[in-house]
Amino acid sequence: MLPDAQPSAFGGFVNESLGLLAQESPFHLQALAAALGHRRITIAIKGEPVQCLFPGPQPWVGSASEASEVTVETTIETLAGILDGDDLLARALIDDRLIIRGSCDDVLAVDDALRAWGHGALRSPSFSLLCERFKSHYAGAKHARVEFKW
Amino acid sequence: MRASPADSLANEGLGLALGRSDALKREFGRSSDVPSDYKEWFHFCVEVPGGHLIVNFSLVDRWGAKGGRSEGVLTILSTWPHWRGVVRRFPSDAVRAREGELDLQLGPHSLRLTGGVFEVSVDDERLGLSLRLTPRTWPTQSRLRLGGASSLEWVIVPQLEASGELTLGARSLRIATARAYHDHNWGRFRWSADLAWEWGFAIAENDAEPWTVVFSRLMDQGGRRTFSQGVLVWQGPSHVRTFHDREIRIARSGFHRQREALTLPPVGAFLMPGAASGVPARFELEAGGLGDDLTIAFSPESHARIVLPSDDNALQLTVVNEVVGRAQVRGHVGGRAFDFSSATIMEFVRAA
Numbered sequence: 001m002l003p004d005a006q007p008s009a010f011g012g013f014v015n016e017s018l019g020l021l022a023q024e025s026p027f028h029l030q031a032l033a034a035a036l037g038h039r040r041i042t043i044a045i046k047g048e049p050v051q052c053l054f055p056g057p058q059p060w061v062g063s064a065s066e067a068s069e070v071t072v073e074t075t076i077e078t079l080a081g082i083l084d085g086d087d088l089l090a091r092a093l094i095d096d097r098l099i100i101r102g103s104c105d106d107v108l109a110v111d112d113a114l115r116a117w118g119h120g121a122l123r124s125p126s127f128s129l130l131c132e133r134f135k136s137h138y139a140g141a142k143h144a145r146v147e148f149k150w
Numbered sequence: 151m152r153a154s155p156a157d158s159l160a161n162e163g164l165g166l167a168l169g170r171s172d173a174l175k176r177e178f179g180r181s182s183d184v185p186s187d188y189k190e191w192f193h194f195c196v197e198v199p200g201g202h203l204i205v206n207f208s209l210v211d212r213w214g215a216k217g218g219r220s221e222g223v224l225t226i227l228s229t230w231p232h233w234r235g236v237v238r239r240f241p242s243d244a245v246r247a248r249e250g251e252l253d254l255q256l257g258p259h260s261l262r263l264t265g266g267v268f269e270v271s272v273d274d275e276r277l278g279l280s281l282r283l284t285p286r287t288w289p290t291q292s293r294l295r296l297g298g299a300s301s302l303e304w305v306i307v308p309q310l311e312a313s314g315e316l317t318l319g320a321r322s323l324r325i326a327t328a329r330a331y332h333d334h335n336w337g338r339f340r341w342s343a344d345l346a347w348e349w350g351f352a353i354a355e356n357d358a359e360p361w362t363v364v365f366s367r368l369m370d371q372g373g374r375r376t377f378s379q380g381v382l383v384w385q386g387p388s389h390v391r392t393f394h395d396r397e398i399r400i401a402r403s404g405f406h407r408q409r410e411a412l413t414l415p416p417v418g419a420f421l422m423p424g425a426a427s428g429v430p431a432r433f434e435l436e437a438g439g440l441g442d443d444l445t446i447a448f449s450p451e452s453h454a455r456i457v458l459p460s461d462d463n464a465l466q467l468t469v470v471n472e473v474v475g476r477a478q479v480r481g482h483v484g485g486r487a488f489d490f491s492s493a494t495i496m497e498f499v500r501a502a
Contacts, residue, residue: 027464085412085419115465118421122467123459125221125239128415 028120
């Protein structure tokens with residue numbers, strides 16, 4: 001049984017972005033769930049590991065409690081750069097600013113899931129506002145260095 | 151010295167003509183209960199000191215799992231001091247738009263036509279823009295075939311005079327008597343793998359040579375089939391010639407390359423990493439017929455990308471490449487010769 005979801009600020013962002021897909025582009029949430037299948041993915045940003053999985057049609061997002069098929073480690077600066085289009089996922093991988101661990105099949109499945117998420121985010125009118133709220137949250141923190149487009 | 155529109159055009163007549171051609175053509179959000187692919191937009195390009203500015207107010211119907219949805223979209227791109235931009239989307243309750251007039255409000259941003267003058271006001275985070283755009287030519291309307299039953303109505307006001315101010319963060323740029331271009335488009339069509347276009351304009355930089363040229367080509371994705379193409383020529387305020395489909399030949403060569411490209415909205419860069427555009431390194435157009443001739447040679451310098459969702463495929467995109475560069479235009483129309491070079495913008499649209 002899954003523990004209660006207790007998302008951190010980052011977990012809240014993941015949760016809300018999946019909720020947006022459910023509301024505004026459900027096809028892409030289904031595509032994301034189909035790509036992930038049974039897999040658990042853990043994303044760790046500044047020591048806050050957030051786990052995501054699809055026990056059913058709806059996602060579960062919370063603190064990492066069990067081993068994951070795929071883990072992602074990065075920083076808020078790198079994540080914000082990728083979300084802002086100023087950084088590339090591939091470049092962050094090559095530079096070891098973003099590390100993905102998992103079997104090849106599992107990592108490719110997560111890549112498919114991320115692409116489905118991106119297509120859904122592009123089609124969700126509210127996504128850019130969510131992104132800006134997320135960046136504002138971290139821009140206020142001393143450890144973060146997040147810049148806006150303008 | 152430039153003649154002002156008030157001097158050179160019958161202002162009242164121009165205001166009346168614009169009031170008709172640039173009025174919103176359909177009630178916003180009318181068909182939210184049936185699938186609709188209606189799109190209508192107002193596009194402006196302004197040559198500002200040291201760069202270009204693109205302003206686009208769009209009203210779009212989208213069809214999704216939960217039915218129809220109409221929204222307003224504001225897109226701003228500036229090459230001053232380097233490519234920057236923003237795309238803002240507004241749900242229907244944040245949009246004010248009435249059929250039969252141009253008095254558009256998208257959130258805090260507005261576009262109005264008052265007394266034959268366009269007024270643009272943008273008040274965004276770290277971006278402010280106020281513009282007054284006064285036409286220097288009469289509007290011209292065309293219908294562009296897009297393949298199948300789809301078509302796009304296209305009203306062009308190819309030369310305006312723009313004044314105002316652009317503010318980006320702490321920097322401000324005063325815009326005074328700048329050359330500008332405007333068009334108004336509306337129709338029912340779908341962004342899909344079967345639609346691509348090339349479009350551009352060139353305004354003579356020398357006021358003594360008041361020529362303006364606008365061209366478009368609409369085609370399928372591979373460019374194997376051209377649905378329609380045309381080149382329109384103005385001398386001063388008057389539209390003097392249109393070269394039609396078979397009078398035009400277009401040649402593309404090489405590929406324009408740049409290391410990085412601004413891509414908007416930002417999640418578009420996640421989906422399309424890098425700067426690939428499909429924009430040629432050189433674009434050449436030749437037109438001729440009935441004793442008239444024209445050549446346009448365009449060399450891209452840099453581009454930015456606007457990524458749009460495909461209307462037909464949930465995992466496909468359409469990319470609008472906005473490309474700045476120089477156009478060399480030469481020709482003869484009605485026995486009069488022209489030969490000018492112009493800093494300008496071209497648009498290359500393709501599926502991805």
